[in-house]
Amino acid sequence: MILRKSILRQFKEKKFQYFGVIILLMLSIMLYVSMSMGISTLDNRNDQFKEEFMQEDFHMILANKLSSDQLEKWEKEYNLSLEERLYGDVSYKDSDTTLRLFSKTTEINIPYASKGKLPEEAGEVALSPVFAKAHNIAVGDEIDINNRTLQVTGFMYIPDYIYVLERESDLLSDPNTFGIGMTAENTLQSITDKTVAQILGHGTSDEESNTFKSAVTENYSLLKWMNQEENPRIQFVESEIESSETMITTLPLFILALSVLMVLMIMKRRLEMQRKEIGTMKALGYRNRELTKYYMTYATIIGLIGSFLGVAAGAGLSIPITDLYSNYFNLPSISYFDWDPKVLVIGFFVPNVILLIMTYFVIRKPLQQSPLDLLRPKDTSKGKKSLLERFPIMNKGSFISRFRIRLLARSKARAFYILLGVMFSSILLIFGATMYKGMDGIVNSTYKDIMTYNYAAHYKSLQQADTDQGESPFTVAEAEITRINGEKAKTIEQQSMIYGIEPETEHIQLQNVDGKLLNSTLKNGVVVSEPFASALGLSKGDTITLKNAYNNKTIKKEVTGIAKVFIGFSIYSEREEINEFLGYPKGVYTAKWTEALPEYSEDVLFIEDKQDIIENFESTSSLTRYSVFGIAGFAFLIGVIVLTLITNLIVEENSPSISLFKVMGYNDKEISRLIINVYTPIVLLGFILSVPIGILSIDQLMNSIVEQTGFAMPVQLNWLMILVSLVIILLTYYVSVFFSRRKLKNVSLQEALKKQQD
Structure with a gap:
């Protein structure tokens, strides 16, 4: 009963630490449950709608x-x-x-x-x-x-x-x-x-x-x-469901790892501070099983509260997420809310099991020591130096610089945790910045740099009439790449098109990533779009076998370049050769690019207005751009929680040193520089490492979903976006430092004397 009372007292005394860990755990479970149940409900609605209302094959x-x-x-x-x-x-x-x-x-x-x-x-x-x-x-x-x-x-x-x-x-x-x-x-x-x-x-x-x-x-x-x-009107929702599965597990799992690590650090610190209490209780007759149960209770309470709040918040949040997806994809609410027992079980039990197992291994070692060993002060007289402290350069400089280096070198676990937290927040910011810039890259590259026409008229039948000035005829049809360098190619489920164009046309300027014009190379082979190359792993110089979707005729062509066309699975070649491949007469075409709006006639199937496409894309992609601010806010929240928890723990661990510094006449600002701001280089290192890792991760993510979505997003960052991300990370860090300084001010001058008495 006495031990139970001390648990409540400890939660009150260290409420910020325990509350922060519970929030982290809740966020991870909430994200997993809300996204999993939201996507599950969306998937069920989609399957039910297409089956009951006979979706076309x-x-x-x-x-x-x-x-x-x-x-x-x-x-x-x-x-x-x-x-x-x-x-x-x-x-x-x-x-x-x-x-x-x-x-x-x-x-x-x-x-x-x-x-x-x-x-x-x-x-x-x-x-x-x-x-x-x-x-x-x-x-x-x-x-x-x-x-x-x-x-x-x-x-x-x-x-x-x-x-x-x-x-x-x-x-x-x-x-x-x-x-x-x-x-x-x-x-x-x-x-x-x-x-x-x-x-x-x-x-x-x-x-x-x-x-x-x-x-x-x-x-x-x-x-x-x-x-x-x-x-795409059918498959985009299928692609969204498939691509969301990676995000459903990756993001919550990383936050869960941060939560578990933080709990373990708190428990380890608590065991170190209560060595004498543990030794006394063992001497009085408490068994290891009773003490283990006592310390495991902390992790149990954190896990139960965090998982319960996470599951409840996630289940509630899944409803608006499903409605948002359903409205976006024009799916009827045939089923309102589908409970997935598997998601609830995983969301509630798995985090608790992981947390309890890891906590058990942390508390197991100290409890195995004898009461006499626990009652003795922890041996710190040897002052064993770490590998970093042994470098001669580390012993030079002022007292402040040497103290900061020693503190940093002897708290590697804290430094690693701060590094992980900063990298996690930074990667989220890099992801948001890349999405923001990528939308501009798709429009500017595909619709402005390469597709320089204004309109495209597509006809119901083959056309033979001569085109006027300012018009470029082309042939478009379905085609499939069946082999690459003699090996069977992966099947692309989305529609792939082949365009037969005039190499000298000014209405489409096929360019590679270096800006080199590829139109002239069409006489020697074909040019493929970026999504096609990414999905099939195509490179310049590869030999591909093309299959005609209409008469199953095949031809072999060399890939002479990859064009910066980021939308669609497209192949470009000479018009006359494509007409022959399709079995069409010489000189015919199925569509034409024009500068002026063409007239409607009975032969016209539809007219494509490029400006409408650009405006449609830019107006709708503004929602994606706004989501960048949401990502930045979430990254800021996670960063503040993680960094504030760790800096508060650092202040608590070094309270005797802080008290001694105060006795010696150091003010709070100077002590903050010595104790808290020592991790500024770790923050900067974490951000620097996150930039290439973030870009690589986003590139891999886009490559994994390009087959389902049919578009490839250019992964590009400028120095301005990197600088803005760095400013947000530094702001996050200094906000956490601000909260920790308040705790530092509350350290009394008597802390050093208490330590001496111990």
Whole structure:
């Protein structure tokens, strides 16, 4: 009972140390539980939505109009489900906002009404919730589209537009400039100048899909074929789930390690300070088992409180995280909250087990000593020097410099812990700064330096007409890299495209990382985009085998360069050679780049406005830039907690020396320089080490997710961003020093006398 009372007293006396450790433990568990349960709920919603509402396995667009019974013939012959769906783009309010309206389907990509109902009569429309929210539209409102009034009957989701992108080449979704909706087929045809017919397919394996695709190309002109695994509107949510798994474990695990180390340091310090008490209790008859249970109680209380708060906070935080993901990816809330028992068990029990095991090994050694050894003062008379102190240069200089060096050399564990804490916070800051700069790099390199055109017109059929001045024809089609240097290449699940261009064109300037123009090398081989090279490990000089997605023809080409195109799996070659590879007549093209806005015609499939892409990317990526401030704030919080805990422990350990310095006439500022500020070089070293480690870690992270996302972020930092990160780290350090100085001021002059009496 007496021992139990002392536990409560110790928690009150050292409340900052124990409270800080509990907060660290809570943060690590909260991050793990919230991210794990949030992603788990998102994954369950995605699986349930695509299964219950028949997400497509593929879709295609044909240049020819199908006969009424052709779909039924294909369904019976290839044992699959097919359904035709029309869609058309209309301007909403202004030319900068596009609304894509679809006709209703009943078998494939079945719409889900989250509020209200789906349109049943002419003049009705249902909208995606994110678009409606962005434009302040409610169910029952009336909207004007192309001089016609439509009534909003409800909000809806469709399984093939989980990530709402206007074009497959887009990277980010922006509901302010693009949205989707559903209306009756007659209403759609009456308000749009041009509709596109998609054939949706479901119920085939990859092999059956390829067989059906070959049969279609024999009799029809196939403008577009996209499998489910190649569709970014479907796969982006899958990629996010996969890429989040690394972050779910790495970040919380590192904070957990910091928490456990801090507990161990506190327990070791406590055992050293209570040597005589432990010896006395053993002499009075306390068994090692009772003393072990007593000291293990500290770790138990810290673990239980930290894990309980972490699990509770993480479970609560997972709900808004899931809703945020669902809104971003346009997923309906079919299931509100999915409890994952495995996550709760891991989040609660694993940290406690680790903490108790490590604490046991720390307290085991002192308790094995005899009462007489424990009652004797700890032997410090030998004054054994560390390896660092033996260097002659360390014995030179003033007393202050020699004292600081000795203190630093004899507290290597503290220095290592500070190094870890600083490196952790610094890597977070470097990650945020890289993300901030990387967004600019993607836009500037891909859309400004390389893609110098203003518009791209894509056609439904092959074109032979001569292009005007300021226009550049090109051919684009699907292609697959099957072999690299004779070895089988890894399969890329996303769609890969091959572009046949004129090497002398001014509308696309293929450049490598050194800024060298690669267009002229297309006569000798092909140029690939950065994501393609990263995903397959391609280098200049490699020989690749290309497979035509339409007729399975293959050719071998040498990779003559890697272009700074950071979005999409793209291959660039000469147009005439690509036409031959695809089986097209000489001189034809499927699209053209232009400087002026091309005219719409019946042959035009769609027109790409590069400026819209840039504005869409920049407006949406601003959210990512704002997240940098959140990362910086989190890094600052972790840094302050870790550094303040360790500097407070240093003050506590050196309280007799601090008291003696006060007796000798040193003021608090001078003592702070001697005791606390000694770790400034460690802080600087930790930051310096974190810069290359952070860049390397981010580079590895981006390489690991490039296959799923289809884009590679340039990892680049300038000196300004590094300087800003250093300022934040130093601010974190000096904030912790400020809190520790307050503890230093409370050290009384009698501490040195107490130590002498001991």
